[in-house]
Amino acid sequence: MIRPLTQGDRATILRLLRDTDMFTEAEIAVAEEQLDIVLNQPGQKDYDIVVIMDDDVVVHDGGGRVAGYLSWGPTPLTEGTYDMYWMAVAPDKQGRGYGKRLVGWLEERVRSEKGRLVVIETSSLPKYNPTREFYLGLGYKETARIPDFYKPGDARVIYIKYLNQE
Template sequence: MNLLTKSWNLLLNDSAVKIRPTKREDRDHIINILRRTSNFTDEEIKVAVELLDSYFANSLDSGYWTYTAELDRVVGYICYGPTPMTSGTFDIYWIAVDPIVQGKHIGTKLLSFAEEDIVRHNGRLITIYTSSQERYGNTRAFYSRRGYREGCRVRDYYKPGDDLVIYVKLTLED
């Protein structure tokens, strides 16, 4: 464990993670987190930034709800919103946590926050789209541990050998 990691561990033990609406000044920090996770391609990061910019341009009507996890600086974010042309279905578009603090439950806190917010907005179904590539294995396991199940798989969706995997979670029991 290096000194930086050790100091983050102390900070996480002594301070609660604050989740708040994303501000314009968070943009560069979020882009930096997306790049440093090493999970996202340049094309994926470009799409994430487009959603952020849409949110900043018109947060109320963009269709994207973006929140930031903060300790003494930005350590993660989540972007979600109602799925167009559905009743009570919401998509989790992006979730990313600074690699320095991954494994410290920040992703869980962000996802739980989004789920609670979705329920407050009468959400009944949450969907998360991801890739079948091995580099997303930890991500898929994270979703499974949080009660999401694989609802659908579309073979070769992104490219040959790279399936679209859609995780789903019902928020209300029938």
């Protein structure tokens, strides 16, 4: 099940981000900021966050059922372009289709809003090789690479998918 973010998910998501061992504290702080915008500013339209629940866990345990999450929003000053800002699946739940379902949900949602284009950015560092394979596997195309963007030797890699060309 994929559902909107609730306050009870906050701590679980922060733990999940740390558990992936992929993000710096500064990156987690930015993710946290986004969680708080969505939780505390109900009228804002810049960001939306959904969580996917673990299929295997039946009993509610205060947010422990969250297997992963995804944040996204309309790209400012565009018509029909959307950014996927952030996503992560708990390490012990990766490779079971949760990430694919989250991105599939996003694409359906963007389509339902008459959106055309989804943009995803990530890092070129080797530790993100599996993540980039994941995006390629979902039909995203690498469209740009900005060398030394995040830091020397760490490029910004931009993936896109035009939803009306499928």
